[in-house]
Amino acid sequence: MTLRVRSAAVLGAALLLPLGCAGPGRTEAAPSGRYTGGGVTVELRLDAAGASPRLLRATFTPQEPGFHLYSVDLPDGGVSGLGIPTRLGLNGSLAAAGAPTADRPLLTVSPSGLGVALPVYPDGPVTLTVPVRGTGTGPAGAVISYGACSAQRCLVPVVRQVVPLDPS
Template identity: 55%
Template structure:
C-alpha cells in the first residue's frame, strides 16, 4: 500500500505547481505541512514539498483541505492531519530555465490502526520542455 504523488502545472496559466498526495487505501490520512520537523512529542511525519533545478519556490505550499487535530488512542497528544483521502498542495514557483526541475516530497500516512513507512526526501524529476 502506498501514497501516489501526482504533479501538475496550474491550469489557469499562473506559475504554480500542484502536487496531489493520494493514499491508495481508504481510511488513511497524511500529516500537515505545518507539523514541526520532529513531529509533536516525536509523533508524525510532516508533509513537505519543495523544488530545485529550473524551478524556484516563491512562496509556501498551501493545501486544499483544512487541518484536523487527531488524538491517537491512549495519548494526550494532538496531531495536525488532513482528512482521510487525497490532498492537493499548490506551490507558487518561478521558472528559471527550460529543462528540468526536481520536486522533493516527504510525507507520512496513517490510519486509525497503522502507519505506512514514511517517505523522506523523495525526488521526482519533472521535465519543463
C-alpha cells in the same frame, strides 16, 4: 483516536478549483510527474511556462481507504517525534515562490494515551499547491515528503523523494 476539526483559513480561488480545471486565463497543467511509495500515489501538475503565477500542484492519494496524511503545519520532526509532515519543495531550475497550501481542511488527531495533538488532513486525497519561479535552465524536480496513517497503523514514510519535472 478522536478527531477535532480546527478552523481552516480561506485558501484562495485558485485552490478551490478542481484539479485539472484551469480557470480563467490559466493554461491547464498536464501531468508532469508521478511517484508511488509509502502507500500513497503522488501526481504532480506544473502549469505551462508563461502562466502567471505558475503553480505546481501535487495530489497525494492514499492507496487504501481510511488513511490520511499529516499536515504541512506539522513541524519538522513531528510533535514529540510523532508524525511525518507533508512537504512539497523544488530543486534544479525551479524554486518555490511561496509556501504550499492545501485544498483540504485541517483536523487534529489525538492518539489515545500519547498526550499529543497532531495536525492532519481528512482521510483520502489532498492537493498541495505552491507558486514557482524559474531559476535558470535545465532539469527540475519536486521534492516530496509525507507519511500516511489510519486509526490503526502508519505506513512507511517517504522523506525527500525527488520526482523529475519537465520545467518547459
